[in-house]
Amino acid sequence: MLEALRRIVQEVNEAPNLEQALDVIVRRVKQVVRADVCSVYLTDFDARQHVLQATDGLRPQALGRVRLPLNRGLVGWVSERAETVNLDDGSSHPRYMRIAETGEQRFRAFLGVPIIQNRKVLGVLVLRRYEAVRFDEDEVNLVVTLASQLAGAITYARTSGELARLQVGGLPTHFLSGLPASPGIGIGVAVVVYPPADLDAVPDRTVVAAEIDAECDAFRSALEDVAEDIDRFAQRTAAILRPEDRALFDAWQLMLESDTLVDGTLGRIRAGNWAPGALRTTIDEHARIFDAMEDEYLRERGSDVRDLGRRILMRIQNIQAHPVEYLPGTILVGEELSAMQIADVPRELLTGVVSTTGSSSSHIAILARGMGVPAAMGVADLPVARVQGREMIVDGYRGRVHVAPGPVVKAEYQRQIADDLALGTELEALRGLPSETTDGYSLPLFLNTGLVSESRPVGIEEAAGVGLYRTELPFIVRDRFPGEEVQVDNYRTVLKTFAPRPVTIRTLDVGGDKALPYFPVVESNPFLGWRGIRITLDHPEIFLTQVRAMLRAAIGLDNLQLLLPMITTVGEVDDSLMLIQRAHAELLDEGFPVSMPPVGVMIEVPAAVYQTKALARRVQFLSVGTNDLTQYLLAVDRNNPHVARLYNELHPAVLQALVEIMEGARAYGREVSICGEMAGDPLVVPLLLGMGVHSLSMGAGSLLRVKWVIRSFSRARARELLNAALMCEQASSVQRLLLDALGEVGLSGLVRPMH
Numbered sequence: 127m128l129e130a131l132r133r134i135v136q137e138v139n140e141a142p143n144l145e146q147a148l149d150v151i152v153r154r155v156k157q158v159v160r161a162d163v164c165s166v167y168l169t170d171f172d173a174r175q176h177v178l179q180a181t182d183g184l185r186p187q188a189l190g191r192v193r194l195p196l197n198r199g200l201v202g203w204v205s206e207r208a209e210t211v212n213l214d215d216g217s218s219h220p221r222y223m224r225i226a227e228t229g230e231q232r233f234r235a236f237l238g239v240p241i242i243q244n245r246k247v248l249g250v251l252v253l254r255r256y257e258a259v260r261f262d263e264d265e266v267n268l269v270v271t272l273a274s275q276l277a278g279a280i281t282y283a284r285t286s287g288e289l290a291r292l293q294v295g296g297l298p299t300h301f302l303s304g305l306p307a308s309p310g311i312g313i314g315v316a317v318v319v320y321p322p323a324d325l326d327a328v329p330d331r332t333v334v335a336a337e338i339d340a341e342c343d344a345f346r347s348a349l350e351d352v353a354e355d356i357d358r359f360a361q362r363t364a365a366i367l368r369p370e371d372r373a374l375f376d377a378w379q380l381m382l383e384s385d386t387l388v389d390g391t392l393g394r395i396r397a398g399n400w401a402p403g404a405l406r407t408t409i410d411e412h413a414r415i416f417d418a419m420e421d422e423y424l425r426e427r428g429s430d431v432r433d434l435g436r437r438i439l440m441r442i443q444n445i446q447a448h449p450v451e452y453l454p455g456t457i458l459v460g461e462e463l464s465a466m467q468i469a470d471v472p473r474e475l476l477t478g479v480v481s482t483t484g485s486s487s488s489h490i491a492i493l494a495r496g497m498g499v500p501a502a503m504g505v506a507d508l509p510v511a512r513v514q515g516r517e518m519i520v521d522g523y524r525g526r527v528h529v530a531p532g533p534v535v536k537a538e539y540q541r542q543i544a545d546d547l548a549l550g551t552e553l554e555a556l557r558g559l560p561s562e563t564t565d566g567y568s569l570p571l572f573l574n575t576g577l578v579s580e581s582r583p584v585g586i587e588e589a590a591g592v593g594l595y596r597t598e599l600p601f602i603v604r605d606r607f608p609g610e611e612v613q614v615d616n617y618r619t620v621l622k623t624f625a626p627r628p629v630t631i632r633t634l635d636v637g638g639d640k641a642l643p644y645f646p647v648v649e650s651n652p653f654l655g656w657r658g659i660r661i662t663l664d665h666p667e668i669f670l671t672q673v674r675a676m677l678r679a680a681i682g683l684d685n686l687q688l689l690l691p692m693i694t695t696v697g698e699v700d701d702s703l704m705l706i707q708r709a710h711a712e713l714l715d716e717g718f719p720v721s722m723p724p725v726g727v728m729i730e731v732p733a734a735v736y737q738t739k740a741l742a743r744r745v746q747f748l749s750v751g752t753n754d755l756t757q758y759l760l761a762v763d764r765n766n767p768h769v770a771r772l773y774n775e776l777h778p779a780v781l782q783a784l785v786e787i788m789e790g791a792r793a794y795g796r797e798v799s800i801c802g803e804m805a806g807d808p809l810v811v812p813l814l815l816g817m818g819v820h821s822l823s824m825g826a827g828s829l830l831r832v833k834w835v836i837r838s839f840s841r842a843r844a845r846e847l848l849n850a851a852l853m854c855e856q857a858s859s860v861q862r863l864l865l866d867a868l869g870e871v872g873l874s875g876l877v878r879p880m881h
């Protein structure tokens with residue numbers, strides 16, 4: 127039985143679409159269980175019906191036609207109870223409903239098993255036999271096990287729109303789901319673009335010694351051409367992109383000059399392969415390293431490498447990119463869109479971006495956000511080849527795409543666009559105003575930054591300084607640990623940009639889901655493993671180099687604050703302080719006029735919450751990393767879709783932890799900043815204000831929204847809300863409370879439902 131089950135599951139997983147997967151199920155289950163009929167009914171939640179979707183044994187013409195109201199018949203009964211029903215004679219059951227068009231009346235035994243995912247009944251698997259004999263325990267167990275496996279496949283297909291297509295035929299009538307990548311709504315016309323050249327199709331070809339130089343030259347000159355292309359794109363987007371996002375182009379230029387690419391390819395040409403073949407192998411090898419990485423951001427770099435490879439190939443082959451005509455309202459659609467393809471569309475014509483692959487950390491998502499263009503990524507089931515020229519809506523808030531939308535859907539989205547426009551104008555009016563409550567209490571807003579170091583982040587005028595400068599990314603974009611001088615340059619740029627305002631630079635926090643390509647850490651439980659301060663204390667040379675660079679960068683500016691991530695024990699703080707003092711003393715000895723910066727710790731491990739006092743005693747300030755704190759407190763990996771709905775910063779335990787941290791810090795008069803995503807969420811801000819946090823640090827996009835909330839509440843009202851929230855036993859009650867509170871001051875529009 128187990129072997130049969132294993133084989134069926136494998137076949138189901140290999141099926142190219144839901145229709146065929148269901149077909150495999152009904153055929154194979156009927157065979158293994160020796161039933162006379164096996165059918166699958168799926169729940170159509172909109173129509174509130176069960177639809178006969180696959181069968182082996184009933185009349186095929188009934189497929190898609192038999193639609194039972196949710197509460198009718200034996201199928202409805204199984205679904206209602208969400209339990210297996212095993213009867214020796216289904217037709218004698220009071221809930222039995224005769225459906226003539228299936229030919230089902232000839233059968234007696236009935237086994238109905240619900241298909242459940244996330245507590246929702248997605249459908250019912252039904253087995254019938256001529257004889258009036260119940261199915262035995264083994265058979266029932268097999269079908270129950272299979273139904274649980276099937277649930278995953280159906281959920282996937284349903285959310286990706288396959289189900290809608292299956293029921294109606296042709297283009298999907300429902301929206302297709304992907305991942306939200308850049309907020310906003312775009313209504314326009316799909317323009318489908320394809321990758322410029324197929325690197326995978328390039329064969330190997332042996333070249334003789336006399337040809338090697340020419341091949342090397344062709345490769346080198348292709349590199350130069352591509353470098354020029356990138357420059358051109360960079361110039362074109364200079365006026366519309368934030369500097370930190372434009373730095374993507376710098377990253378490409380770096381890749382173009384990297385030893386791996388240049389020497390790797392030239393080496394292969396010299397070994398006797400022609401330039402395209404040598405390039406393909408090099409790119410493949412390089413991209414695969416990224417593909418294998420756990421971290422989503424780094425995995426995405428694999429597609430950047432491939433994109434660059436295609437561009438170089440195109441130049442080697444002397445192919446000019448096919449000119450595409452872009453009209454106003456262009457929604458750029460592709461399977462593996464590249465940032466260069468986006469940069470190719472004049473900004474005023476670009477209304478939306480949709481890619482069937484990628485996620486919110488893809489470069490094109492970063493670019494789209496930088497350009498303020500709504501985008502949805504990973505819309506896996508979009509039939510790209512069939513949407514060219516079709517009207518399309520991109521909902522970048524929810525990651526949805528509507529193809530050829532009906533008038534009602536379109537009107538609703540037009541209304542949302544109008545609301546967004548009105549909100550944008552109101553937000554702009556807040557620029558330059560103080561971040562102050564109605565009773566004059568000032569809560570400074572800081573910036574989280576660190577995407578690319580060598581730039582001037584947007585929002586700089588609005589922010590009171592940098593509350594969190596993540597140093598991981600400058601480490602990630604290189605192919606080895608950056609040395610002291612490189613780091614000095616890096617940190618000096620950001621310190622200088624904001625001086626005299628304070629800049630909090632955090633020591634390296636790699637590990638978990640942030641891996642360095644040149645420092646692989648393979649663990650079965652990375653978030654509970656070697657991460658953040660644990661790595662850098664085990665490698666004092668990395669820590670010391672970084673701290674030395676920070677201290678040197680701050681000479682004469684004196685606006686550096688140094689932050690330690692992932693602190694779990696006071697011993698880690700003591701060890702870090704010792705190393706910081708050592709770096710300080712060494713630099714003074716070497717003649718650098720450095721000063722000791724204020725040092726703070728991140729509270730993001732639950733253990734640290736309960737030791738806030740002991741930690742506060744040792745350092746000058748505390749910064750709460752609510753992203754990790756929530757993840758660890760609730761034992762929920764926020765990157766895991768099965769449990770993502772459990773990840774909630776409004777969980778009473780998270781709020782209680784924050785209150786505890788504030789009390790601990792107060793005992794030593796230390797200031798507390800919040801630097802996780804929570805600080806930028808307008809909904810939660812009144813609670814943080816009520817708790818008495820001293821500052822909030824967030825992405826540039828949240829600054830004005832958060833400021834608006836602060837300017838709409840008094841401290842007394844915020845405290846009142848906090849007290850009410852602390853009485854709640856569930857996150858949903860806290861959420862309702864806060865939504866009402868924002869509504870009262872007319873700020874409901876700041877919070878968009880994300881689902």
Ligand code: PEP
Nearest residue numbers: 730751752753754801802
């Ligand atoms: C956090 O955990 O909340 C935080 C700010 O750090 P990071 O997101 O970089 O882990």
Ligand code: MG
Nearest residue numbers: 730751753754
């Ligand atoms: Mg963290």
